[in-house]
Amino acid sequence: MKYKHIFGPVPSRRLGLSLGVDLVRHKTCSLDCIYCECGPTTNQTLKRKAxxxxxxxxxxxxxxxxxxxxxxxVTFSGSGEPTLNPDIGRIIDFIKEKKAQVRVAVLTNATLLSDPVVRKDLNRADLVMPSLDAVTPQTFEKINRPAGQIDIHKVIDGLKAFAESFQGEIWLEVFILPGINDAKEELEALGKIIRDINPTRVQLNTLDRPGAVAGLKAASKDDLDRVAGIIDADNVEIIARVKDLASREHISDEKMEAMIMETIHRRPCTIDDLTAALNLEKGKLEILMKRLILEHKVESVQQERGIFYQTIKKL
Structure with a gap:
């Protein structure tokens, strides 16, 4: 069966072997974050619909x-904000009925958690990973570029309300971009809010693939250590990359191509990224990527970390 809405499973930096579920069309989101590896938001909305x-x-x-x-x-992620789909709760229920032992994770930008219906939809998840990159309106506007009616204070209140009622784990992700959201005053305010939310973990992340805006700078290890010190929470960690996973053998070129296209349609990847994410042999990948470029299915973009491959978006 050819899948349109699920992808992987792929080794995740945080979740082991993760099967992705994509509940929106590319790229439907309530934010237009400058660092987003899925590219600029083309359908910016707060409207929940199927x-x-x-x-x-x-x-x-x-x-x-x-x-x-x-x-x-099973991880709800992909091409945009998964909580914009009002069926997310029904799908989580279906997964739990079919495979009670499989854990469910939801990656969310937290903008809809102020809605009690959304909070209820996520109740049966095992893990929710909201993001919070800024707590002041000016920095929130600069890094996350929200839909006009989103108030960062309302987002924070929604996160606090969710944390009070949710029985699973919350891993709060903070994406750091030097010169944009790493000022001492901003981080001190962020740290106070984080301590109020009291998530299970706080995970510091930074640019690893091309973002929606060109020319962004990734934070260094020293930068992130400084951020962790200012935030001043016991559960802060810096996210590491997945490496050294066993490769798949005897996979057909057709299936390999499908796996690659599903992955890079959602986020640009280097050859090394694809090798790690899909457990594929590097030499075969390099040959296949050359063919896909010649067939005008894929394009390459040179970035600081190397050559990234992405699908060619049709106009």
């Missing part, structure tokens, strides 16, 4: 569960 059909997602998950080993996590 961007992809519930029955299609359910059918794909059922087929995957019947024909593949269990992943460590």
């Amino acid at each position: 961007y992809v059909p519930f029955d299609e997602v359910k059918t794909e998950l059922a087929d995957y569960f019947e024909n593949h080993p269990d992943p460590d996590y």
Whole structure:
């Protein structure tokens, strides 16, 4: 069965072997974050609707569960903000009914957590990973570029309300860009809010792939250590990359191409990224990428960390 709404599983930096579920069309989000590896937001909205059909997602998950080993996590992520789809709670319920032992994670930008219905939708998840990159309106506007009616104070209140009621784990991600959201005053204010939310973990991240805006600078290890010290929480960690995973053998070129296209459609990757994420042999990947470029299916972009490959977006 060819999947449209699920992808992977791929080794995740945080979740082990993770099966992705994409509940919106590329790129539907309430924010237009300057660092987003999925590219600029083309449909910026706060409207909750069935961007992809519930029955299609359910059918794909059922087929995957019947024909593949269990992943460590089923993770709601992909092309935008998953909580914009009002069926997310129903799909989590379906996963738990089919595979109670498989953990469910939700990556969210937290902008809809002020809605009690959204908080209820996420109740059966095992792990929710909200992001909070800024706590002042000026910095929030600069780094996250929200839809006009989003108030950062309301977002923070929603996060606090969710943290009070949620029975699973919360790993709060903070994305650091030097010169944009790492001023001492901003980080001190952020640290106070984080201590109020009291998440299970605070994970510091920075640029690893091309963002939506060119010319952004990644934070160094020293930068992130400084941030951790100012935030001043016991549970702060710097996210590391996945490496050294066993490669897949005897995979057809057709299946390899499908896996690659599914992955780089959602986020640009280097050859090393794809080798780690898909457990594929590097030499075969290099040959296949050259063919995909010649066939005008893929384009390459030179960035500081190397050559990134992405699908060619059709106009």
